[in-house]
Amino acid sequence: MSSFLSQEVPLSWYLLLSAALFSLGVVGFLIKRNLITVFMSIELMLNGVNLSFVTFAHQWHAVKGQIFVFFVMMVAAAEAAVGLAIIIAVFRARATLAVDRIDLMKL
Amino acid sequence: MIENLHLWYIPLLPFAGFLINGILGRRLPKWLVTIVALLAPLAAFVWVLNAAQSIYFHFVFPYAPRGPLGYGTYGYVPLPHVETCPLAWINIAALHIDFSFVLDQLSLVMLLIVTGVGFLIHVYSVGYMGDEEGYARYFSYLNLFLFFMTVLVLAGNALVMFVGWEGVGLASYLLIGFYFQKKSAADAGKKAFIVNRVGDFGFLIAMFLLVANFGTLTFTEIAAKLGMDPGWNGGVVTVIALCLMLGAAGKSAQLPLYIWLPDAMEGPTPVSALIHAATMVTAGVYMVARAHAVFDHSPFALSVVAIVGAATAIFAATIALVQNDIKRVLAYSTISQLGYMFLGCGVAAYSAAIFHLMTHAFFKALLFLAAGSVIHGLGGEQDLRKMGGLWKKLPVTCAVTFVGVLAIAGIPPFAGFFSKDAILYAAFLQGPNGKILWLVGAITALLTSFYMFRLWYMAFWGTSRSEDAHPHESPWSMRVPLVILALLSICGGWIGLDFSNGWGNVESWINMERFSGFLAPVFGARVAAGGSGEIELYLSLLAVGLAALGWLGAYLVYGADNGLPARLAGAFSGSYRLLANKYFVDEFYGATVVKPLLGFSKYILGWVVDVGILGGLAWLLGGIAMFTGAILQRWQSGNLRSYAAWLAAGAAVVLIFMLVPWTTVWPASMGLIWKVAGH
Numbered sequence: 001m002s003s004f005l006s007q008e009v010p011l012s013w014y015l016l017l018s019a020a021l022f023s024l025g026v027v028g029f030l031i032k033r034n035l036i037t038v039f040m041s042i043e044l045m046l047n048g049v050n051l052s053f054v055t056f057a058h059q060w061h062a063v064k065g066q067i068f069v070f071f072v073m074m075v076a077a078a079e080a081a082v083g084l085a086i087i088i089a090v091f092r093a094r095a096t097l098a099v100d101r102i103d104l105m106k107l
Numbered sequence: 108m109i110e111n112l113h114l115w116y117i118p119l120l121p122f123a124g125f126l127i128n129g130i131l132g133r134r135l136p137k138w139l140v141t142i143v144a145l146l147a148p149l150a151a152f153v154w155v156l157n158a159a160q161s162i163y164f165h166f167v168f169p170y171a172p173r174g175p176l177g178y179g180t181y182g183y184v185p186l187p188h189v190e191t192c193p194l195a196w197i198n199i200a201a202l203h204i205d206f207s208f209v210l211d212q213l214s215l216v217m218l219l220i221v222t223g224v225g226f227l228i229h230v231y232s233v234g235y236m237g238d239e240e241g242y243a244r245y246f247s248y249l250n251l252f253l254f255f256m257t258v259l260v261l262a263g264n265a266l267v268m269f270v271g272w273e274g275v276g277l278a279s280y281l282l283i284g285f286y287f288q289k290k291s292a293a294d295a296g297k298k299a300f301i302v303n304r305v306g307d308f309g310f311l312i313a314m315f316l317l318v319a320n321f322g323t324l325t326f327t328e329i330a331a332k333l334g335m336d337p338g339w340n341g342g343v344v345t346v347i348a349l350c351l352m353l354g355a356a357g358k359s360a361q362l363p364l365y366i367w368l369p370d371a372m373e374g375p376t377p378v379s380a381l382i383h384a385a386t387m388v389t390a391g392v393y394m395v396a397r398a399h400a401v402f403d404h405s406p407f408a409l410s411v412v413a414i415v416g417a418a419t420a421i422f423a424a425t426i427a428l429v430q431n432d433i434k435r436v437l438a439y440s441t442i443s444q445l446g447y448m449f450l451g452c453g454v455a456a457y458s459a460a461i462f463h464l465m466t467h468a469f470f471k472a473l474l475f476l477a478a479g480s481v482i483h484g485l486g487g488e489q490d491l492r493k494m495g496g497l498w499k500k501l502p503v504t505c506a507v508t509f510v511g512v513l514a515i516a517g518i519p520p521f522a523g524f525f526s527k528d529a530i531l532y533a534a535f536l537q538g539p540n541g542k543i544l545w546l547v548g549a550i551t552a553l554l555t556s557f558y559m560f561r562l563w564y565m566a567f568w569g570t571s572r573s574e575d576a577h578p579h580e581s582p583w584s585m586r587v588p589l590v591i592l593a594l595l596s597i598c599g600g601w602i603g604l605d606f607s608n609g610w611g612n613v614e615s616w617i618n619m620e621r622f623s624g625f626l627a628p629v630f631g632a633r634v635a636a637g638g639s640g641e642i643e644l645y646l647s648l649l650a651v652g653l654a655a656l657g658w659l660g661a662y663l664v665y666g667a668d669n670g671l672p673a674r675l676a677g678a679f680s681g682s683y684r685l686l687a688n689k690y691f692v693d694e695f696y697g698a699t700v701v702k703p704l705l706g707f708s709k710y711i712l713g714w715v716v717d718v719g720i721l722g723g724l725a726w727l728l729g730g731i732a733m734f735t736g737a738i739l740q741r742w743q744s745g746n747l748r749s750y751a752a753w754l755a756a757g758a759a760v761v762l763i764f765m766l767v768p769w770t771t772v773w774p775a776s777m778g779l780i781w782k783v784a785g786h
Contacts (some may be wrong), residue, residue: 030752099748 014055021048035087035097039080046076112158114190114208117218118257120154121147124250132243141233144246148229148253152222159215187211187327187628189263197266201322207263209326213629216461217260217393220468221386225253227588228381231476234584235377235483245285245375252278256386260393264324265314268394272310272358275387276303282382283374295370302367306357306391313350316343330400339404348401348408351394352415359391359445362419366693368442372434376479379434384441384475385468392448392464396457399630403455410540413453417534417547420446422690424554428561429676429686431491433478436562440515441471443551447530450548454541456533457630458623462603463526469599470514470523473592474559477508480585481566484578491562496571500578503586505567507593512563514596516556517654519647524654525600527552528647535646545646552650556657564665 021044028041050069057065091097124147132140192206210218229249236245255278259271276299284296317324320343321332333339355361360368371383382388395402395412402409420443427439444467451460482489484501498505514521517528531552535545580586603622623633664671676683685691742753 026755030748030755100746 011055011059015052018048018052018055021045021051024048033098033100035090035099035102038099039083039087043076043080046072112161112188112190112210113154114158114188114210114261115192116154117151117158117222117261118254120150121250121253121257123147125247125254128243128250129247132247135243137242140243140246144243144250145226145229145233147250148222148226151253151257152219152226155215155218155222158210159219191263202318204264204266204324206267207325208261208267209263210261211629212626213393213396213461214260216465216626218257220465221253221256221260224385224468224472224592225256225381227591228377228385228472228476231380231479231585231588232375232377234582235479236375237582239375241285245282248278248281248285249378249381252282252382252387256390259390262397264326265310265317265398266324268397269307269310269314272354272390272394273307275382275390276300276307276358279303279371279382279387282378283371285374285378289373292373295367295373299367299371302364303357306354306364309350309353309357310394313347313354316347316350320347326397326400329398333400333404341405341407344401345405345408348398348405349411351398351401352408352412355391355395355449356415357391358394359388359449360442361391361415361445361449362422365419365423365442366696369435369438369689372432372438376434376475376482379438380472380475380479383438384471388441388445389448389464389468392445392452392460395449395452396461396630399452399455399457402452409453409455411453412449413534413537413544416446416449416451416453417544417551418446419443420450420551421547421554422446424551424558426686426689427558428554429683432489433481433491433494433562433566434475434489436491436558437471437474437478440474440555440559441467443555444471444515447527447548447551450534450544451530454530454533454537454544455633456530458626458633459526459529459533461626462622463523463530466514466522466526466596466599469592469595470511470521473507473589473596474511474515476585476589476592477504477511480504480581480589481578483581483585485573486577488573491565493573494566494571495569495573496567497578498567501567501580503580503589507589508563508567510593510596512559514599515559516657517552517650518556518658519651520597520600522596522599522601524647524651525603528643528650529603531650532643532646535642549650549653553653553657556654557661560658560661561665564661568666 025041025043025045025048028044029038032038032041050072053065053069053072057063057069087097090102094102096102124143127143128135128140135143188210190208190210194206195203196206197204229246232245232249236242239245252275255271255274257271259268259275262268262271280296280300283299284293286292287296314324317329321329323329323332333344353364357364368383368388372379374383402412423439423442423446427436427443430436430439444463448460448463448467451457451463481494481497481501481504484497484504485494488494510521514523517524519525527548531545531548534541534548537544581589623630664675688694744750
């Protein structure tokens with residue numbers, strides 16, 4: 001009788017966690033008003049997806065998934081750099097970070 | 108040797124004039140406009156003459172050198188000469204209609220009148236319209252008219268004729284409404300167009316019936332088919348003939364559709380001369396003559412034509428007795444003379460009708476142009492009561508008007524005498540009913556003589572009844588056409604004279620054998636039963652007597668300022684008012700046709716159909732669009748997060764759709780619903 005701990009964590013747990021992280025990211029993206037929080041929510045979604053990539057890569061003993069994760073992290077880093085710069089510029093121009101207020105393009 | 112006469116030049120030359128003056132006219136100098144406007148009809152006339160000479164050269168010069176076929180080397184084209192556009196026009200199943208032109212004796216006579224008189228009136232217009240605004244516009248319309256009129260005349264089938272028929276209606280509309288700033292002129296143009304629509308309806312129905320019954324619209328083929336089967340008599344042929352007659356009555360201003368012609372006098376006077384006297388209004392007569400095969404097979408339709416013609420003749424003549432507008436007198440006289448022509452057609456004397464058409468074109472164009480000269484000389488005055496004593500100031504106009512009046516009154520040897528006489532003689536020979544028609548025609552001749560001499564005396568004799576007028580004779584460009592037309596009005600009737608039996612034999616040369624012989628290939632040789640030269644001579648003497656009586660009457664009443672006209676009007680005040688108001692026909696039509704139609708248009712069509720049904724439908728459709736838009740508008744909030752939410756929701760729906768095993772869930776859930784529903 002093997003101990004609970006000696007057993008491998010089942011695949012579905014990782015996937016559920018990944019789905020939970022992604023859903024949290026979606027919800028945060030939709031309901032938060034602060035631009036930085038919205039930005040963090042996007043990161044959360046990206047990482048949720050990353051987790052499922054890693055999970056499947058482990059499951060199938062394929063390295064492609066892990067390589068893809070590195071790509072995603074790299075894009076996320078670039079996005080963070082550009083995005084934060086934009087956020088700072090927006091704050092300087094508008095003195096607010098509430099997404100509902102940044103609607104200059106709207107009719 | 109069959110030559111190609113290039114008949115299509117005849118209409119296309121005026122059309123080119125129309126295009127040049129219509130498009131560029133306003134930018135061209137006036138002399139160039141004049142040259143283009145005059146060259147177009149002149150070239151067409153020359154082309155007609157060319158066609159005529161290539162046909163008849165060997166008649167004129169029988170000893171000219173002959174070609175190998177025995178005909179003159181200058182070419183002899185057998186008539187009828189048909190030219191067809193190589194491209195098929197309408198080719199549907201069994202129905203085959205070509206754009207074809209036909210030159211035969213009938214269309215040749217018409218073409219000579221249309222282009223010849225047309226050219227003279229163009230020349231006259233140069234003087235008459237010289238100071239007018241829209242000089243180029245006027246001439247472009249006039250050339251357009253000649254284009255359509257020649258198409259009408261040359262037409263080899265009813266559909267080509269209809270093209271010209273509608274086209275001359277258009278040109279007539281444009282020229283009646285030439286002074287379109289004047290409401291009366293614009294209204295008169297509309298009236299002419301709308302009344303003609305009624306006639307065109309008849310023409311169209313006749314064409315449909317022809318296609319349905321004969322499968323062709325070509326006049327010669329219809330005549331051939333009618334001739335092959337003696338069973339074609341009455342019935343549908345009568346219906347076709349009556350529909351054609353309705354069309355002719357519209358175009359040629361016969362009862363009951365004559366009402367547009369007096370109003371058409373709103374146009375410039377040369378237009379009245381060309382379109383509303385000499386050529387266009389005779390198109391109805393021409394059409395009846397062209398379709399004579401149909402009428403010949405329906406005695407009933409023929410008698411309708413004769414009765415309508417005779418009734419119109421006397422009806423319009425009585426109205427003309429008391430009109431005071433010089434142009435309106437002539438307009439009613441034109442209606443009356445057209446009635447004569449239909450009378451001629453109705454008694455199957457087509458060549459006499461065409462003969463009268465020709466002489467009428469000469470003397471009525473002359474009279475109108477002379478009236479235009481008077482109006483021009485008086486600075487626009489048209490009221491006969493304000494004229495008088497003009498012979499000293501307008502000697503040429505006075506003289507040529509006298510010629511025209513003698514011609515229309517039927518005094519020999521002027522043109523009108525021969526043609527009117529031929530019609531009356533043909534009517535007299537049509538059995539007992541023909542005697543009545545003849546009597547009506549003879550009384551009309553008396554009335555015609557009276558009102559024409561009345562016009563002449565009122566305008567040119569007595570003392571001037573207007574102090575502030577300074578009449579002046581017209582320029583040469585107006586006088587020359589007047590003199591030419593006067594010569595034609597004198598000599599025009601002589602072409603019918605036949606001296607082959609010697610000069611002494613008056614009975615022989617006075618009948619119209621030569622002219623009807625010339626047209627015989629078209630109409631067939633017709634010899635009326637019971638006729639004799641003696642009867643014709645007596646009838647002509649009687650007609651001359653009646654004309655002289657009318658002259659005498661007019662001289663006694665209007666020859667001197669004796670106040671007799673006013674006393675007569677007072678003595679017969681009832682009939683005078685009836686005539687002066689033109690039998691109240693316009694008022695009658697206004698009350699019975701125009702008013703109900705306007706009411707129907709305004710209330711039923713305007714309010715119920717247009718505002719109610721069509722407008723309501725438009726509002727309903729618009730409302731639906733606006734309502735859906737108001738709902739769907741909320742999707743386009745511009746709020747990025749709501750877009751993202753929809754995106755997420757969409758993704759979720761797709762995910763659910765993919766994850767749920769529908770093949771098992773679906774039947775199960777259906778079964779559940781089935782159970783819940785109580786089964």
